[in-house]
Amino acid sequence: MNRLELSSLYQLTVTRFKLTLREPEAIFWIFVFPILLALGLGIAFRNRPADVLPVGATTPQLAQALAANKGLRAMEMDEAAGTRALATGNILLLAVGNGNSVVYRYDDTNPDARTARMIADRDIQIAAGRHDPVEAQNQLMHETGSRYIDFLVPGLLGMNLMGSAMWGLGFSIVDARAKKLLKRMVASPMPRWQYLAAYLLARLIMLAIEVVVLLGFAWVVFRVPFRGPVADLALICVLCSLTFSALGLLVASRARTMEAVSGLMNLVMMPMWIMSGVFFSPSRFPAFLQPFVQALPLTAAISAIRGNMLQGIPLGHMMTPLAILLAWCAVPFAVSLRIFRWR
Amino acid sequence: MVDRVRDRVDADPDVALGNTGKAAVRIRGLHKAFGDVRAVDGIDLEVGAGECFGLLGPNGAGKTTTIEICEGLTPPDAGTVELLGRSWQRDADELRQLIGIQLQETQFPEKLTVEEVLRLFRSFYRRGMTLDEAIALAQLEEKRQARVGGLSGGQKQRVAMATALVGDPELLFLDEPTTGLDPQARRHVWDLVERLKLAGRTIILTTHYMEEAERLCDRVAIMDHGRVIALGTPKELIAMVGGEDIVEFAVGLKATADASTTLAAKNAANSARDDSSGRGQGVVNVETLKAIPGVQSHRVDEALHQLSVSELHTAVPRIFAALEEQGLHLSEFRTHSATLEDVFVRLTGRNLRDE
Numbered sequence: 001m002n003r004l005e006l007s008s009l010y011q012l013t014v015t016r017f018k019l020t021l022r023e024p025e026a027i028f029w030i031f032v033f034p035i036l037l038a039l040g041l042g043i044a045f046r047n048r049p050a051d052v053l054p055v056g057a058t059t060p061q062l063a064q065a066l067a068a069n070k071g072l073r074a075m076e077m078d079e080a081a082g083t084r085a086l087a088t089g090n091i092l093l094l095a096v097g098n099g100n101s102v103v104y105r106y107d108d109t110n111p112d113a114r115t116a117r118m119i120a121d122r123d124i125q126i127a128a129g130r131h132d133p134v135e136a137q138n139q140l141m142h143e144t145g146s147r148y149i150d151f152l153v154p155g156l157l158g159m160n161l162m163g164s165a166m167w168g169l170g171f172s173i174v175d176a177r178a179k180k181l182l183k184r185m186v187a188s189p190m191p192r193w194q195y196l197a198a199y200l201l202a203r204l205i206m207l208a209i210e211v212v213v214l215l216g217f218a219w220v221v222f223r224v225p226f227r228g229p230v231a232d233l234a235l236i237c238v239l240c241s242l243t244f245s246a247l248g249l250l251v252a253s254r255a256r257t258m259e260a261v262s263g264l265m266n267l268v269m270m271p272m273w274i275m276s277g278v279f280f281s282p283s284r285f286p287a288f289l290q291p292f293v294q295a296l297p298l299t300a301a302i303s304a305i306r307g308n309m310l311q312g313i314p315l316g317h318m319m320t321p322l323a324i325l326l327a328w329c330a331v332p333f334a335v336s337l338r339i340f341r342w343r
Numbered sequence: 344m345v346d347r348v349r350d351r352v353d354a355d356p357d358v359a360l361g362n363t364g365k366a367a368v369r370i371r372g373l374h375k376a377f378g379d380v381r382a383v384d385g386i387d388l389e390v391g392a393g394e395c396f397g398l399l400g401p402n403g404a405g406k407t408t409t410i411e412i413c414e415g416l417t418p419p420d421a422g423t424v425e426l427l428g429r430s431w432q433r434d435a436d437e438l439r440q441l442i443g444i445q446l447q448e449t450q451f452p453e454k455l456t457v458e459e460v461l462r463l464f465r466s467f468y469r470r471g472m473t474l475d476e477a478i479a480l481a482q483l484e485e486k487r488q489a490r491v492g493g494l495s496g497g498q499k500q501r502v503a504m505a506t507a508l509v510g511d512p513e514l515l516f517l518d519e520p521t522t523g524l525d526p527q528a529r530r531h532v533w534d535l536v537e538r539l540k541l542a543g544r545t546i547i548l549t550t551h552y553m554e555e556a557e558r559l560c561d562r563v564a565i566m567d568h569g570r571v572i573a574l575g576t577p578k579e580l581i582a583m584v585g586g587e588d589i590v591e592f593a594v595g596l597k598a599t600a601d602a603s604t605t606l607a608a609k610n611a612a613n614s615a616r617d618d619s620s621g622r623g624q625g626v627v628n629v630e631t632l633k634a635i636p637g638v639q640s641h642r643v644d645e646a647l648h649q650l651s652v653s654e655l656h657t658a659v660p661r662i663f664a665a666l667e668e669q670g671l672h673l674s675e676f677r678t679h680s681a682t683l684e685d686v687f688v689r690l691t692g693r694n695l696r697d698e
């Protein structure tokens with residue numbers, strides 16, 4: 001054997017890497033799943049012509065005025081039928097004519113209904129003879145970078161970095177503990193730090209592959225933009241992966257059974273799947289939740305990735321998310337080294 | 344007899360050491376409790392260099408705790424352990440390089456090959472065997488490229504032994520190396536241990552199989568409830584029973600189909616005094632039996648009488664005659680050479696496997 005083969009850190013890393021590659025389920029979740037998700041959501045939310053909004057009107061005059069607009073699909077119905085249609089969501093708005101006045105019934109918490117209200121009112125007013133004092137023209141554009149898929153890909157990347165790091169470390173460490181392999185390892189002369197370092201090194205090799213696969217796919221198929229420096233993006237990904245590895249290590253540091261570690265993992269990851277802005281902006285959550293939402297490591301990770309890819313912000317101007325990530329890396333790592341159970 | 348063996352150890356440890364006077368392992372006043380359970384309750388042992396030493400006892404006797412304290416995996420509550428003249432407090436890193444360990448129930452990653460597991464463990468040691476040597480020693484040549492998950496129990500155990508051997512250790516700890524293996528796989532592991540003995544390695548193994556300790560160990564410490572209750576070579580310990588052979592019999596009044604009860608079958612005709620089946624219906628006059636020349640001791644366990652006997656060939660006819668005189672007939676009768684099992688029974692009044 002040559003010198004490299006005799007290096008325990010090298011052997012531990014290679015072993016860890018081989019074991020990951022020999023786990024077909026892991027390969028699916030790390031590589032195939034995010035691509036399928038991106039493909040599915042990219043198709044579902046592809047840019048289409050603006051939606052046609054269904055509306056109802058109680059008089060023929062109103063229905064005629066509304067039918068003139070291509071953005072609306074107007075149906076004439078009596079008030080009772082219209083109320084039912086509103087309640088079941090078949091129409092977004094019901095215009096009830098009453099002599100020279102009109103009443104709009106709609107749900108003002110539904111953005112589409114509010115849009116329908118604005119369009120319908122304008123059309124009815126114009127049909128009744130209103131003249132706009134300012135002449136307006138529209139110029140339509142569909143720019144790369146403002147589509148949903150552009151927003152989604154950094155979110156999926158962040159989610160994938162979290163999942164693969166936490167599952168990758170957490171499950172295999174607890175599995176080794178349950179099978180008494182950890183105990184056997186510390187009964188050998190192996191330096192303990194190398195065992196954990198090998199997990200991180202193997203993780204970084206996997207990281208390079210999985211980031212290139214996911215982003216390469218997004219670029220080839222959807223032409224997702226890369227506006228910031230690619231080196232910055234690589235650094236952000238490494239930091240994210242180390243942060244979630246530290247969290248995975250913490251979750252796995254005491255658990256003795258796979259059931260226990262699965263429960264803990266879901267407990268830690270679930271709030272982030274929901275609140276950290278993978279699929280929609282975290283600003284949708286109410287103000288009192290914002291400090292919590294913004295402090296989550298996945299929120300910081302995705303915000304840094306979006307800042308780089310979509311807005312081209314250099315690292316130096318994203319200190320807040322980077323500091324949050326660093327804190328989530330350092331503290332769990334220090335704690336888990338202290339409480340780690342080797343047997 | 345127990346006391347005599349132990350006194351000798353206490354007085355002059357070197358006398359009791361196996362091949363040489365140099366101790367590879369020196370254990371003094373070892374105690375370890377888990378909660379209320381005193382797993383190890385005051386153990387002193389010395390193991391000589393080149394010796395194969397066995398810790399024998401039932402489950403829960405404290406064998407594994409003792410060996411894991413020696414391996415530096417469990418800190419003792421009190422007492423000292425010295426391995427190869429070194430201690431875990433001062434020389435842990437050096438000791439890890441010098442000893443080989445096989446633990447109970449380690450499961451190596453199923454998706455690694457035998458060679459990959461051994462290459463990994465070899466990389467932990469500064470010096471040691473080549474992979475080829477370790478694989479040849481454990482007779483795993485044919486399984487070299489096979490994944491651990493596809494191996495039999497005996498083959499997995501030999502992988503575990505090979506991971507203990509790759510560092511070419513001076514001192515080897517084997518914790519229940521054959522538990523759970525079928526007889527053929529067990530003999531295979533025994534062959535391996537015997538080769539290691541021939542190569543002059545010091546081996547400490549735990550087992551609850553008597554025959555394993557008798558076959559492999561130069562000396563045996565019998566443990567029970569965290570203490571060493573007897574210590575010596577298998578021959579010395581067996582001699583403590585008092586006779587070289589054990590006669591077991593039961594008296595009943597209805598013949599059984601046991602192959603060894605030909606006499607009982609002969610007597611079946613004139614023995615129908617009691618219709619109830621099973622052992623122990625007749626009352627045996629123990630003093631008469633003990634008076635027979637060659638009978639050393641008697642005990643009875645669930646109506647099965649056990650005599651330890653020297654001069655088996657003259658004693659057995661007299662035992663038959665005595666029982667006949669008492670109007671009893673035999674429902675079971677067998678003899679075997681005294682084993683460590685009999686030593687354990689003699690010392691504790693319990694069978695090793697009564698757990």
